[in-house]
Amino acid sequence: MHEPAQEWKKDSASSIKELLGIWLFFLYLIVYIGFIVINVVSPKFMGIDVGSLNVAITYGLGLIVLAIILAFAYNHVSSHAEELLNNDQRRDVETE
Template sequence: MNDPSTRRDQELIAYKARLGLWMFVVYALIYGGFVYINTFHPRLMGLDMLGVNLAVVYGLGLIVFAVILALIYNSLCARAESDASEDTASEDSDVR
């Protein structure tokens, strides 16, 4: 098992977990809105938008938004990981 031992590792894990949780909440709210409209105002989904209806725009939008959010999450996590490894490397060289 890859048990994180350093404090910096733990901070990194906590940061990524917090970030993931916030992004999850954002997506869950938008998904919840979609389910709410479908359940209680299904006719609203027939509203015309850009030649197609709201159901198509919202449905396709949820799929595309998931991909965009995933890429943003990865980019932020990768930057944090890179910063953490640079800090560790500079600490190591200071020690030497």
């Protein structure tokens, strides 16, 4: 068997991170699919004014901003989970 780069410490937060990652991925995917569907089904809708901008630019920039927000949220929860669960695990090992 080929070896990985190095042996990582057991990550007790990995299942939480994986689950959160999948949920956030699907959340973003739905918004992204919505963008494609509107473009294909009703391109005129994209031209409707939204203040100084229009739906196309608002939605497009919104997708970029949403990606950044979700990325930071994911990192915040993941880092917190790693801190909490991996420290608990270390404490348990030390107690034993």
